[in-house]
Amino acid sequence: MADVFSKTIAAISTALSESGIGIIRVSGPDSVSVCSSILFDKKGQPVLDKMLPSSFRHAFVKDGDEVLDECIVLFYKAPHSYTGEDTVELQCHGGVLLLKKVLDLVLKKGAHLSEPGEFTKRAFLNGKMDLAQAEAVMGVISSKSEMALKISKDQMSGSVSNAIKELRAKILYETAYIESAIDDPEHYDLTGHDKEVKILVSGLLEKINSLEDSYRSGKYISEGISTCIVGRPNSGKSSLLNLLTGQDRAIVSDIPGTTRDIIEEYVRFDDILLKLTDTAGIRKTEDPIESIGAKKALEATDIADLVLFMIDASEMIEMDDLEIFGNICDKKTVIILNKADLGLKIKKQDIYHHFVYSGGKEFENMTEDEFFDRFPVIVMSAKGGNGLEDLKRTVKSLFYMGNITSSDEIVITSMRHMELLTKAEESLNNVLKTIDDGFETDMYSVDLSDAYRSLGFIIGEEIGDDLADEIFSKFCMGK
Numbered sequence: 001m002a003d004v005f006s007k008t009i010a011a012i013s014t015a016l017s018e019s020g021i022g023i024i025r026v027s028g029p030d031s032v033s034v035c036s037s038i039l040f041d042k043k044g045q046p047v048l049d050k051m052l053p054s055s056f057r058h059a060f061v062k063d064g065d066e067v068l069d070e071c072i073v074l075f076y077k078a079p080h081s082y083t084g085e086d087t088v089e090l091q092c093h094g095g096v097l098l099l100k101k102v103l104d105l106v107l108k109k110g111a112h113l114s115e116p117g118e119f120t121k122r123a124f125l126n127g128k129m130d131l132a133q134a135e136a137v138m139g140v141i142s143s144k145s146e147m148a149l150k151i152s153k154d155q156m157s158g159s160v161s162n163a164i165k166e167l168r169a170k171i172l173y174e175t176a177y178i179e180s181a182i183d184d185p186e187h188y189d190l191t192g193h194d195k196e197v198k199i200l201v202s203g204l205l206e207k208i209n210s211l212e213d214s215y216r217s218g219k220y221i222s223e224g225i226s227t228c229i230v231g232r233p234n235s236g237k238s239s240l241l242n243l244l245t246g247q248d249r250a251i252v253s254d255i256p257g258t259t260r261d262i263i264e265e266y267v268r269f270d271d272i273l274l275k276l277t278d279t280a281g282i283r284k285t286e287d288p289i290e291s292i293g294a295k296k297a298l299e300a301t302d303i304a305d306l307v308l309f310m311i312d313a314s315e316m317i318e319m320d321d322l323e324i325f326g327n328i329c330d331k332k333t334v335i336i337l338n339k340a341d342l343g344l345k346i347k348k349q350d351i352y353h354h355f356v357y358s359g360g361k362e363f364e365n366m367t368e369d370e371f372f373d374r375f376p377v378i379v380m381s382a383k384g385g386n387g388l389e390d391l392k393r394t395v396k397s398l399f400y401m402g403n404i405t406s407s408d409e410i411v412i413t414s415m416r417h418m419e420l421l422t423k424a425e426e427s428l429n430n431v432l433k434t435i436d437d438g439f440e441t442d443m444y445s446v447d448l449s450d451a452y453r454s455l456g457f458i459i460g461e462e463i464g465d466d467l468a469d470e471i472f473s474k475f476c477m478g479k
């Protein structure tokens with residue numbers, strides 16, 4: 001990776017849209033010489049020559065005789081910068097064309113256009129942060145809820161990293177002791193040591209399990225709870241969708257997928273985020289291509305974490321309702337008795353009596369209370385908006401978000417971290433099994449070392465170039 005640092009990189013670090021200020025960041029060994037050749041004071045003298053580390057100055061950006069812009073220059077001397085390298089930041093006027101012209105000039109003077117995430121990758125490689133912290137930087141940027149932001153900020157300041165380092169330190173101490181004992185049996189005694197290892201490993205597994213448990217909630221918080229609205233035609237699905245998305249239009253975003261029939265919209269329920277999927281199947285449309293999406297509505301529930309099941313309660317329960325329930329009853333589901341304003345023809349008890357036999361054997365022996373714990377029922381009027389608060393409360397209680405909001409909870413949000421924790425868990429379970437099977441100590445020290453290595457990958461120890469490239473390629477440009 002050494003030659004990574006020989007190049008000086010540059011990118012526009014702010015969003016490419018018209019704004020008050022746009023920032024171009026230049027980092028690497030030649031950043032001062034590259035920028036010196038384009039930044040001048042009003043007397044035409046190069047400004048960077050006279051700048052102290054961690055200082056800023058006004059300057060003209062000049063391409064030969066032409067002044068491209070006036071800007072503020074910030075200079076950070078290595079290692080006291082985000083990347084750990086000499087870094088120059090140009091705060092220009094935030095015009096898209098202007099920023100591109102200034103960037104082109106910087107590139108013409110010898111800098112290379114950075115890859116996505118390359119500034120943060122350099123920060124990681126220079127030891128400014130470990131890999132888990134570096135990954136959290138993207139989380140901070142992409143957070144869509146207060147809770148997601150808090151978790152990412154905690155991760156960025158080392159919450160996950162510290163937990164992993166603590167686990168690794170314990171394993172390292174143990175493996176070092178075992179190795180010493182194998183090398184020097186006169187001074188280190190392994191008699192009865194298996195018992196101590198079992199206690200240690202059980203403790204480690206407990207911590208790992210609690211980190212793994214946090215992943216489910218962490219995933220919901222950072223990515224949103226994948227939610228589907230289902231129900232027979234005219235039950236009020238699109239009315240509910242409009243009610244939900246109309247709540248907070250500022251954060252509703254249509255993200256068209258590769259095909260017309262998958263659209264995701266985000267809706268915030270206070271501090272939790274619902275990712276409404278397959279909304280194309282719900283929205284009323286004359287477009288035959290889009291309406292194909294409607295047939296996929298039930299299929300989409302396969303990947304849903306939450307199903308909102310609309311029932312037109314101004315009419316009697318129909319076979320279609322029972323059939324839909326049979327398809328979704330393995331999911332966390334809120335049953336919504338809609339059109340309450342027209343008078344309810346269906347009562348909560350009717351739901352129990354009709355549905356308890358539609359979900360398969362698992363439900364047949366459920367009492368009413370058990371059934372409603374599993375499938376909460378709320379009464380709504382999607383058209384008028386009544387019942388929305390009840391829906392919010394019910395969804396929140398289904399996902400037990402309360403424990404995550406406590407200030408010192410360490411939360412995993414990365415699938416990569418989760419997979420590595422699972423690997424470490426497997427290795428540690430192997431240790432316990434090897435001890436129980438009565439094998440020698442050196443048989444399980446390999447598994448201890450494997451667990452140590454898997455955990456190390458989380459914070460970026462022993463990470464290869466390919467993996468680093470893959471992780472940072474998901475970052476945004478200029479970060």
Ligand code: GDP
Pocket residue numbers: 231232233234235236237238239240282338339340341342380381382383384
């Ligand atoms: P979808 O086919 O399931 O998407 O159902 P829609 O949302 O299009 O609703 C079908 C019809 O029911 C429309 O005429 C809506 O205005 C009406 N509707 C939906 N929700 C309510 C409600 O809560 N009360 C009343 N009175 N009408 C509703």
